[in-house]
Amino acid sequence: MRSMTLNEIQDEIIDDFELFDEWMDKYNYLIELGNQLEPLNPKHKNNEYLIEGCQSKVWLHAELDNGSVKFTADSDAIITKGIVALLVKVMSGRKPEEIKDADLYFIDRIGLKENLSPTRSNGLLAMMKQMKLYGLAFFVRDE
Amino acid sequence: MFDIEKIRKDFPILQKKVYGNSLIYLDNGATSQKPRAVIEKISSFYSYSNSSIHRGVHFLSEQATAEFESARNRVKEFINAEQNHEIIFTAGTTASINSVAFSFGEKYIKAGDEIILTEMEHHANIVPWQMLCDRKGCKLKIVPINDNGDLLLDGFEKMFTPKTRILAMTHVSNALGTINPVKEMIKTAHANNVPVMVDGAQSVQHGVVDVRDLDCDFFVFSGHKIYGPTGIGVLYGKEKWLEEMPPYQGGGDMIKNVTFEKTIYNDLPFKFEAGTINYVGAIGLAAALDYLSETGREEIEEYESELSGYANKRLSEVEGLKFYGTSANKISILSFLIEGIHQYDAGMIIDKLGIAVRTGTHCAQPVMDHFGIDGTIRASLAFYNTKEEIDRLYDALLKVKQMLG
Numbered sequence: 005m006r007s008m009t010l011n012e013i014q015d016e017i018i019d020d021f022e023l024f025d026e027w028m029d030k031y032n033y034l035i036e037l038g039n040q041l042e043p044l045n046p047k048h049k050n051n052e053y054l055i056e057g058c059q060s061k062v063w064l065h066a067e068l069d070n071g072s073v074k075f076t077a078d079s080d081a082i083i084t085k086g087i088v089a090l091l092v093k094v095m096s097g098r099k100p101e102e103i104k105d106a107d108l109y110f111i112d113r114i115g116l117k118e119n120l121s122p123t124r125s126n127g128l129l130a131m132m133k134q135m136k137l138y139g140l141a142f143f144v145r146d147e
Numbered sequence: 148m149f150d151i152e153k154i155r156k157d158f159p160i161l162q163k164k165v166y167g168n169s170l171i172y173l174d175n176g177a178t179s180q181k182p183r184a185v186i187e188k189i190s191s192f193y194s195y196s197n198s199s200i201h202r203g204v205h206f207l208s209e210q211a212t213a214e215f216e217s218a219r220n221r222v223k224e225f226i227n228a229e230q231n232h233e234i235i236f237t238a239g240t241t242a243s244i245n246s247v248a249f250s251f252g253e254k255y256i257k258a259g260d261e262i263i264l265t266e267m268e269h270h271a272n273i274v275p276w277q278m279l280c281d282r283k284g285c286k287l288k289i290v291p292i293n294d295n296g297d298l299l300l301d302g303f304e305k306m307f308t309p310k311t312r313i314l315a316m317t318h319v320s321n322a323l324g325t326i327n328p329v330k331e332m333i334k335t336a337h338a339n340n341v342p343v344m345v346d347g348a349q350s351v352q353h354g355v356v357d358v359r360d361l362d363c364d365f366f367v368f369s370g371h372k373i374y375g376p377t378g379i380g381v382l383y384g385k386e387k388w389l390e391e392m393p394p395y396q397g398g399g400d401m402i403k404n405v406t407f408e409k410t411i412y413n414d415l416p417f418k419f420e421a422g423t424i425n426y427v428g429a430i431g432l433a434a435a436l437d438y439l440s441e442t443g444r445e446e447i448e449e450y451e452s453e454l455s456g457y458a459n460k461r462l463s464e465v466e467g468l469k470f471y472g473t474s475a476n477k478i479s480i481l482s483f484l485i486e487g488i489h490q491y492d493a494g495m496i497i498d499k500l501g502i503a504v505r506t507g508t509h510c511a512q513p514v515m516d517h518f519g520i521d522g523t524i525r526a527s528l529a530f531y532n533t534k535e536e537i538d539r540l541y542d543a544l545l546k547v548k549q550m551l552g
């Protein structure tokens with residue numbers, strides 16, 4: 005069980021990003037987060053787990069571990085990967101029910117909303133949807 | 148006299164600031180910006196002259212019709228077509244190609260026939276032909292490219308067989324910038340009795356195009372890429388083909404006589420212009436062509452070629468930068484990658500510095516497949532760009548390397 009709620013983590017991320025006035029600082033931070041992201045098991049870095057974006061690619065793996073969903077993920081573009089890391093930070097280790105109902109408002113609040121527009125096609129919007137679908141699937145299976 | 152300062156003032160958007168920096172617009176291959184002459188023409192037409200064309204006896208309608216038909220004449224002159232009715236207005240290059248693929252395909256193509264394309268086509272010049280192949284059971288043959296981004300023409304002549312019906316190819320590659328030797332290729336095609344459609348979406352805005360000199364059978368382009376409005380395009384076709392081909396769409400204005408038993412199609416060009424077409428777009432396009440002619444098409448070509456040489460030299464100074472498309476014959480498109488850096492990351496950083504470039508496959512996936520890459524960063528220059536802007540792109544690339552390298 006995680007001690008902070010999903011929204012508490014989102015609020016913490018929003019606070020972190022408030023330190024940055026400059027876009028480049030924000031990006032540098034995302035690059036750092038991307039580099040620190042727990043690696044995806046190489047055997048999961050294949051088409052089965054690929055979320056195809058036209059601009060960048062994202063891989064997402066999920067498994068149920070003691071009643072919570074563990075997400076691991078990767079991207080071929082490092083800034084995308086930084087945002088992936090944030091999504092993993094918010095969503096991983098939570099109960100399927102929380103994940104399926106999550107309202108992910110932090111992306112908008114930290115000024116990265118453009119990265120979630122369908123036309124960007126960088127895999128992130130699809131990744132968010134996929135995470136919630138995993139939440140739903142595990143929730144239904146557990147019932 | 149080509150006066151860059153004056154020219155820049157003609158394009159209001161170039162004064163814009165993006166994320167606190169002056170905008171540097173290097174995405175002209177995707178769409179071009181509009182000079183005041185075009186914006187004002189459209190605004191004044193809607194304010195004082197708007198009316199449906201070809202339909203009313205009233206004053207406004209007659210005036211609007213005359214202006215629209217004069218736009219057609221302007222396009223005819225611009226590409227040196229022989230007759231006004233060989234100029235069909237469409238919604239853009241994509242619409243023009245679909246129209247040729249459908250109408251030409253209906254009339255002349257049957258199962259087992261062959262269509263020749265090249266490996267460097269935009270998806271707009273691939274998919275409509277694939278759809279035709281699905282309908283008719285014909286097949287595509289592809290002229291390959293080499294690693295410079297030039298067409299490999301050694302086996303070109305041998306690709307033609309008695310089943311070859313049409314060659315559809317781009318004049319200039321949007322992903323690589325290569326200018327193809329269309330004139331010679333058209334000669335070869337004609338020697339084999341095969342007509343040629345040239346996709347001019349990336350060529351007409353960069354140099355003088357003369358469809359009679361090229362002797363192409365069809366030539367298509369988009370208004371929005373040649374400093375005109377969006378939603379308007381041109382399909383030039385030789386009269387002989389346009390007369391024989393059935394129309395692509397049915398509706399008003401394209402018919403002479405309709406009963407429920409039978410419809411008699413209208414004469415050219417109206418046969419191919421069903422419904423209320425984008426006449427304001429056509430009038431705006433004519434204003435753009437006027438603007439280019441007044442600025443001097445040869446001067447534009449010369450300036451762009453010099454700017455492109457400078458950009459090439461400057462960007463080669465970036466360590467680890469690799470160009471894709473290094474033909475000796477190119478327009479001002481620079482497609483490249485920096486070693487170890489994803490194009491999307493680079494694009495996101497460049498964007499925040501106020502510079503608009505495009506990243507990705509540029510709707511030319513076969514080209515990317517040829518080079519075994521997912522995409523490139525593309526800077527496509529226009530005659531309102533400057534060496535100072537190239538310097539800022541250079542600085543931006545250094546910043547990208549510093550952050551990501």
Ligand SMILES: Cc1ncc(COP(=O)(O)O)c(C=O)c1O
Nearest residue numbers: 239240241269271321346348369
């Ligand atoms: C070579 C080429 N052909 C066709 C097109 C399609 O043009 P449009 O989207 O204006 O129809 C483009 C535009 O990107 C292009 O570069």
